[in-house]
Amino acid sequence: MTAVSLTNTSDWLPGLNPLGLRAEQRAISPTAKQLEDRWVEALDYRPTVSIGERWIRLVTAIEDAADEASEPDWDGHGALPANELAVRWAFQFALSLPRDLPLPELSIDKDGEVSFEWSLGPRAVFSVSVAPNGTLSYAGLYGHRKCYGVESLDSAVPEPILEGIRRLYRDASAFAG
Amino acid sequence: MGNLRTKPRAFEPSPKTRQTSVFWIGGLSDFEVWDLGDRFVGRVREKPILARATVTVRAVEAVGLRADFDNAPPRHANIVGWPESKHETKSRAQELAAEATLVVR
Numbered sequence: 001m002t003a004v005s006l007t008n009t010s011d012w013l014p015g016l017n018p019l020g021l022r023a024e025q026r027a028i029s030p031t032a033k034q035l036e037d038r039w040v041e042a043l044d045y046r047p048t049v050s051i052g053e054r055w056i057r058l059v060t061a062i063e064d065a066a067d068e069a070s071e072p073d074w075d076g077h078g079a080l081p082a083n084e085l086a087v088r089w090a091f092q093f094a095l096s097l098p099r100d101l102p103l104p105e106l107s108i109d110k111d112g113e114v115s116f117e118w119s120l121g122p123r124a125v126f127s128v129s130v131a132p133n134g135t136l137s138y139a140g141l142y143g144h145r146k147c148y149g150v151e152s153l154d155s156a157v158p159e160p161i162l163e164g165i166r167r168l169y170r171d172a173s174a175f176a177g
Numbered sequence: 178m179g180n181l182r183t184k185p186r187a188f189e190p191s192p193k194t195r196q197t198s199v200f201w202i203g204g205l206s207d208f209e210v211w212d213l214g215d216r217f218v219g220r221v222r223e224k225p226i227l228a229r230a231t232v233t234v235r236a237v238e239a240v241g242l243r244a245d246f247d248n249a250p251p252r253h254a255n256i257v258g259w260p261e262s263k264h265e266t267k268s269r270a271q272e273l274a275a276e277a278t279l280v281v282r
Contacts, residue, residue, distance in 0.1 A: 076218065076221060076222040077191045077194075077197075077198050078191040078192065078193040078194060079191065079192065080192055107184070107186055109186060110186065110189050110191060110192050111192040111263070112192075113263070117184075117185075119182070121182070122182060122274060122276075122277075123275045125185065125271055125274075125275075127185065127267055127271065129263060129267060131263070137262075137263035137264040137267060138264060138267070139264055139265075139267035139268035139271055140271075141268070141271040141272065141275060146268055146271070148264040148265060148267065148268040149264055150262075150263075150264055
């Protein structure tokens with residue numbers, strides 16, 4: 001049995017800025033620009049270089065992933081394009097991630113949801129898919145043990161998901177291959 | 178970010194058919210396997226195949242799925258029986274990926 005992976009070239013998801021808004025949805029007046037800048041500062045993206053770099057890397061990864069999957073049938077097997085609402089929720093989820101967590105790998109699922117994945121090996125992986133309505137479907141594999149479930153993204157990352165990620169790194173030596 | 182391993186999403190089913198398209202490669206040489214992929218996958222998508230992931234039918238069945246051979250095109254099959262829920266699908270794809278062997282061209 002074989003599943004085949006193919007290359008994907010990428011550009012940015014057209015029109016989406018780091019806040020997950022299309023150009024036409026962004027305010028363009030000086031006042032609106034100031035408001036946007038203040039909002040960004042209020043969320044503490046820029047006080048330190050490391051926080052800013054982390055945010056930029058996450059944003060870039062989300063946008064690159066969305067662009068790779070921006071066309072219908074991008075996998076040749078009927079995959080749906082990256083869902084714009086899911087991409088917006090993905091920015092929110094990325095913002096909510098505690099800064100001490102390692103950066104995840106970003107990709108788009110075949111149903112258009114945005115996937116955040118932390119992996120230390122084939123049997124040491126935890127993944128969260130962000131749906132267009134903010135639902136978070138997660139699954140983790142720790143050696144031969146597994147977990148999975150569904151949560152909603154509110155103001156913070158749900159505890160089962162945080163625990164799933166942290167367990168991966170806390171117990172890494174036990175199951176990472 | 179990114180390393181050489183089989184990504185679980187490679188096994189996730191099509192959202193339209195709830196099937197994962199695969200080829201049975203038993204008895205084929207390495208050259209024949211790549212040729213199969215080039216002819217029936219790469220050419221259709223007009224993209225080069227850079228890697229392949231292989232799992233056994235037993236591994237598919239061990240996670241509660243099954244292989245449905247339709248031989249259209251030749252040696253083609255589908256992994257079927259995926260659960261409806263997204264989180265359970267993700268979990269099974271993770272298990273399949275963990276059992277897969279990645280071959281880079």
